[in-house]
Amino acid sequence: MEQSLSEFSSISSIEALSALLNNAEEEEENEGQSLSSAINPGDIGPLRPEKKVSTSSQKDKDSKEIWNVLEIPDGSEFDDSLDPREQPEYEILFKQRVGSEDIFLGMSRKDSSTACCEDLVVKIHLPNTKASDMSLDIRRKFLDLRTPKYKLGLHLPHPVNDKTGKAQFRADTETLEVTLTMARDLDFVNFS
Incomplete structure (x- = not known):
């Protein structure tokens, strides 16, 4: 040692x-x-x-x-930075389907959070536009709206069912309302 x-x-x-x-x-x-x-x-x-x-x-x-x-990413084929058309004002709302048993008795597990909403509503304000001039395309995570004056390429916050949905143009308010059913991965937990 x-x-x-x-x-x-x-x-x-x-x-x-x-x-x-x-x-x-x-x-x-x-x-x-x-x-x-x-x-x-x-x-x-x-x-x-x-x-x-x-x-x-x-x-x-x-x-x-x-x-x-x-x-x-979804909808990138619609991105066109050289397009001079302006983007219209819009808002995204969430919609629940509730009945009296939900409101008065609280029988379902629904609450006021967006996790319990079934539909996504996009309201787009289009002044001086006719319904016949609009072109609307819905993808799983993208909404594309084009008119002669406006262009909106909107990435949706949740995936939607692109096969179902409804669009309604309200001429009195010059607003297009697009209602889409959401298709999220965990909806079977929230709605069972």
Whole structure:
């Protein structure tokens, strides 16, 4: 045991240990600097195209496609920043189907939260517009309305059933009311 202690206490061993520890500390400092310089406030939010990392499971190496279909959000084909038409005023409301047993007796588990709402109502104010001039397209998470004067591309807060729904134009208030049935993942829990 004395021999190993004397080997460790030799000056050359201590210098070697000191050099080893100093190199490790310098490497940690350099790693910290490169890590902090790689992450900055500009990295918050969606990845910029030059920083996107694609894995082999997402994209086939032999494919000639330049992007994956899953990377494109719903309704992005309607986005047109060069379109001079203005966006109309609109509001989004939630609607519940309730009966007297819900209001007076409280027999269902419904409350006033949006989690218990079945329908999504979008009211769009369109002054000086005729119903025949409107073009309305509903997708699962996107509403596209076009008239000669207005254009509205609205990303909906919840997915909706795009096969059902109703639109009614009220000429007296110049308002289009679009009622859509929501198709959320956990609705079977809220409405059972």
